[in-house]
Amino acid sequence: QVQLVESGGGLVQAGGSLRLSCAASGLTFSNYVMGWFRQAPGKERELVATISWGGVRTSYADSVKGRFTISRDNTKNTVYLQMNSLKPEDTAVYYCTAPLGRTVVTGRKSDYWGQGTQVIVSS
Numbered sequence: 001q002v003q004l005v006e007s008g009g010g011l012v013q014a015g016g017s018l019r020l021s022c023a024a025s026g027l028t029f030s031n032y033v034m035g036w037f038r039q040a041p042g043k044e045r046e047l048v049a050t051i052s053w054g055g056v057r058t059s060y061a062d063s064v065k066g067r068f069t070i071s072r073d074n075t076k077n078t079v080y081l082q083m084n085s086l087k088p089e090d091t092a093v094y095y096c097t098a099p100l101g102r103t104v105v106t107g108r109k110s111d112y113w114g115q116g117t118q119v120i121v122s123s
Helices: none
Strands: 003-007 010-013 018-025 034-039 046-051 058-060 068-073 078-083 092-098 117-122
Touching: 003 092, 018 034, 018 092, 018 117, 034 068, 034 078, 046 068, 046 078, 058 068, 078 092
Parallel strands: 010 117
Antiparallel strands: 003 018, 018 078, 034 046, 034 092, 046 058, 068 078, 092 117
16 A cells, blocks of 8 residues: 655745655655645645656756755655745645656646645745
């Protein structure tokens, strides 16, 4: 049974930092590209960042480029999202995901998802 468990969310002032973690089990973690999405109240779920199997290739939404960094540790089956210079508009529930197809982050409901971790950025 695949499980993705996020942690590290919380309340932070604008300009602050948080590091989210997503611990994976029940899958061969190093065989999966991984991604982080976020969903703010009343908005669609938004792709934030993706990372390749070995961590060499990453991609980011324009809204977080230069502020967020995705990374992974395949020895710990964990993917991270370092968030710096946080803004109130970063407030959302953050989800990590592993695609069923392993190779491309799709955001489909049928993919593997964690339960989410809340990030609130106060102004």
